[in-house]
Amino acid sequence: MRVLGIETSCDETGVAIYDNKKGLLVNKLYSQVKLHADYGGVVPELASRDHISKIIPLIKNALKQADLTGNDINAVAYTAGPGLIGSLLVGATISHSLAFAWRVPVIPINHMEGHLLSPMLEKNSPKFPFIALLISGGHTQLINAIDIGKYQLLGESIDDAVGEAFDKIAKLLGLDYPGGSALSFMARNGNVGRFLFPRPMIDRQGLDFSFSGLKTFVANTIRNNNMDPQTSSDIALEFESAVVDILIIKSKRAIEKTGVKRLVIAGGVSANHTLRLKMKKSIIKFGGEVFYTRPEFCTDNGAMIALVGMTRFKKCINNTMDIIVKSRWSLEDL
Ligand code: KG4
Ligand code: ZN
Numbered sequence: 001m002r003v004l005g006i007e008t009s010c011d012e013t014g015v016a017i018y019d020n021k022k023g024l025l026v027n028k029l030y031s032q033v034k035l036h037a038d039y040g041g042v043v044p045e046l047a048s049r050d051h052i053s054k055i056i057p058l059i060k061n062a063l064k065q066a067d068l069t070g071n072d073i074n075a076v077a078y079t080a081g082p083g084l085i086g087s088l089l090v091g092a093t094i095s096h097s098l099a100f101a102w103r104v105p106v107i108p109i110n111h112m113e114g115h116l117l118s119p120m121l122e123k124n125s126p127k128f129p130f131i132a133l134l135i136s137g138g139h140t141q142l143i144n145a146i147d148i149g150k151y152q153l154l155g156e157s158i159d160d161a162v163g164e165a166f167d168k169i170a171k172l173l174g175l176d177y178p179g180g181s182a183l184s185f186m187a188r189n190g191n192v193g194r195f196l197f198p199r200p201m202i203d204r205q206g207l208d209f210s211f212s213g214l215k216t217f218v219a220n221t222i223r224n225n226n227m228d229p230q231t232s233s234d235i236a237l238e239f240e241s242a243v244v245d246i247l248i249i250k251s252k253r254a255i256e257k258t259g260v261k262r263l264v265i266a267g268g269v270s271a272n273h274t275l276r277l278k279m280k281k282s283i284i285k286f287g288g289e290v291f292y293t294r295p296e297f298c299t300d301n302g303a304m305i306a307l308v309g310m311t312r313f314k315k316c317i318n319n320t321m322d323i324i325v326k327s328r329w330s331l332e333d334l
Contacts, residue, residue, distance in 0.1 A: 001074045003313055004062075004098070005306025006055070008091035009083025009111045010137070011035075011042045013054045014302030015062045017073070018310045024121060025066040027303040029296075030054045033178070040177050041167075048086030055094050070102045077309020080108030081326030082138070088325040096323055107309050108324040112139060112331050114304035115266040116151070117311070119291040121303055126262050126291040131254045133247060136267030137163035137178060142207050142254045143331060145264070148311050151331040154254050155207025162243060163269045165211040169239050172222050173232050183236050184272055190237025191230070195221060197242040202249045207257070209250060214242055244275045248282050261288040271298035 002025070007014035011032040017025040032050050036042050063069060078095035081088055092108070099106035116132045119125055131154070132143040140157035160168070163180055170179020173186065200213045218239050225231050251263055263283050269275070270292050280290045297303055 001310070001313065002068070002072055003075045003077050003107075003306050003309040004059070004073045005109075005302045005304070005309050006059075006076065006078040006091045006095050007111070007114070007300055007302045007305045008051045008055065008087045009079045009081070010087060010300060011047050012300040013051050013058055014300060014305065015055070015058045016302035016306040017062055017066050017068065018303070018306035020310055020314070024303050024306070025068075026062045027301060028058045028062045028065075029301055030058055037176050040171060042084070044084045044086055047084055048090055051087055051090040055090060059094075059098070070098065073102055073104060075099070075105045075107055075309060075313045076102075077107040077109050077305050077312065079111045079114065079305055080324045081111065081329035083111055083327065085325060085327045088327070092323050092325050105313065106320070107312050108320065109305050109308045109312070110329055110331060110334055111300075111305075112141075113149075113151075113334065114308050116143065116145060116264065116331070117308055118266050118293045118297045118304040119264050121297055121307055122291075122293055124291065126264050129260050130262035130264050130291070131251065131258060131260050132264040132266060133251050133254075133270075134267045135162045135247065135265065135269035137161060137167065139267065140209050140211070141331075142250060144254075144258055144260065148315070149334045151334070153330070153332055154257070155209065155250065157209040157211060159210050159212040160215060162209070162211060162247070163267070165215050165243070166269065168215055169218050169236075172219055173236060180269060181271065184240060184274065186233050187236040187240045187274070189230070189233040191234050192237065194234040195238040197221075197238050199242050199245050199249070202246060207250055207254055209246065211243070214239070240272070240274055244272075244278050247275065248279055251279065251283065252286055255283070255286065255288050262291065263288055264291045266292065266298065268299040271295040
């Protein structure tokens, strides 16, 4: 059985084919990053138009690379939300058209469930139940993943998402959008201890996060300093350290609260090297285990959508003729 997965929720067009016996057969990605760079953020109308022009060549390419035709596909899974509505509609309509032509089911997938299960694309894959720290450009959530489709929200950011905070500080440091990864690179040359930034909400009980205070503190520091390359690196390092500390403290608290010792970190920010290292060290010391996927599957991709599509297809659920897209869609409402 093979599922074609299609991801178009934001500024990446992703196409992948997942086989239930052989695993991932092919994964194709077209990133629109250059298209939006001049605007300092994603322009929704440009994003949907670009998905339209890239999606079909990408699907043809994926089938060709896997040496398959439409006849070899047993279901089409697509990201139905959350995301930009115009972009989502491109993936939804293409998926429905293909599924109709190929006479196979079409399965709407929640993008965040894709991120959450993305470590299952790896050999060392987590078993349920596990705690998931979902950290992307639009989300910062701690989830108790009880089973496929059964997710309980434990805590989330009350303001900026962690990826959003990375991107905003990166912009102030003169880096192109989305600057999370470049900021992390810049931090490698930083000196420890020159700056000290706050770690908001760590003393407060509960599992919610807040990043806007930290962001304002860092923005003021940038404004009040003569910015040379070393100062930029020192600020980037301390910002990254503050974020990593907050994420580790809250993740440990979630483990303590639930007694579930497996932790998944997923979403674009989970590609962060420092976070991966420090989280692993810290959670192992705490008696837990950490799972994440390779960096290319941390950011948006079709592979995670094809994978979740396969789990849904096996259970014969979620498959519908209605074209479903939802700009907001909580993991608790699957
Ligand atoms: O999951 P994702 O690709 O898209 C959303 O669903 O939002 O996440 C994108 C976010 C961006 O904010 C980007 O700057 C951030 O992930 N990101 C990183 C790193 N790589 C990507 N943030 C920090 N360090 C990284 N290495
Ligand atoms: Zn994403």
